[in-house]
Amino acid sequence: xxKLTGKKLILxxxxxxxxxxxxxxxxxxxxxxxxxxxxxxxx
Amino acid sequence: MDLxxxxxxxxxxxxxGAENVVVVLGSADPExxxxxxxTVTAGDPTFAGPLAGVSLGLPVYHVFEEDIKAEADQGxxxxxxxxxxxxxxxxxxxxxxxxxxxxxxxxxx
Numbered sequence: 001x002x003k004l005t006g007k008k009l010i011l012x013x014x015x016x017x018x019x020x021x022x023x024x025x026x027x028x029x030x031x032x033x034x035x036x037x038x039x040x041x042x043x
Numbered sequence: 044m045d046l047x048x049x050x051x052x053x054x055x056x057x058x059x060g061a062e063n064v065v066v067v068l069g070s071a072d073p074e075x076x077x078x079x080x081x082t083v084t085a086g087d088p089t090f091a092g093p094l095a096g097v098s099l100g101l102p103v104y105h106v107f108e109e110d111i112k113a114e115a116d117q118g119x120x121x122x123x124x125x126x127x128x129x130x131x132x133x134x135x136x137x138x139x140x141x142x143x144x145x146x147x148x149x150x151x152x
Contacts, residue, residue, distance in 0.1 A: 003114060004114045006063070007063060007064070008059045008063050008064045008065070009064075009065055009067060010052055010055055010066045010083075012066065013069035014069050014071050014075070017071030018106050018124055022123035022124055023124075025116070026123070027116075029116055030115070032114075035059065035064075036051050036055050038051075
């Protein structure tokens with residue numbers, strides 16, 4: 001079982017780093033639920 | 044961290060319980076990653092937002108930390124994240140977040 005199974009994920013991405021949608025896609029099958037996701041842009 | 048995000052994180056921690064929440068960062072610079080990690084564990088260091096003086100102690104990781112990378116779909120990782128993994132200082136990013144987690148998180152994975 002995944003360490004993330006049953007967890008509620010808060011994803012704080014960054015446009016010049018790893019954006020949140022990429023992380024959402026990566027963890028879609030982990031058994032965790034994304035409850036908040038945001039991508040910062042510092043430009 | 045902007046004030047709206049601080050509020051959303053505080054709300055999520057209250058709704059689901061800090062022990063059930065995991066924060067994953069995708070920050071590009073170690074200093075920024077450390078500030079984000081500090082905000083969701085010890086509280087807002089700028090004392091400007093809802094998390095000022097609020098120590099949520101959430102488990103926080105950078106997406107490049109091995110414990111988190113291991114949970115990712117490796118195919119999607121290769122398509123969407125591997126490129127940034129090659130250009131960013133992953134060790135410094137992971138170290139910066141781990142330092143805050145070790146000091147202030149009440150829960151870890």
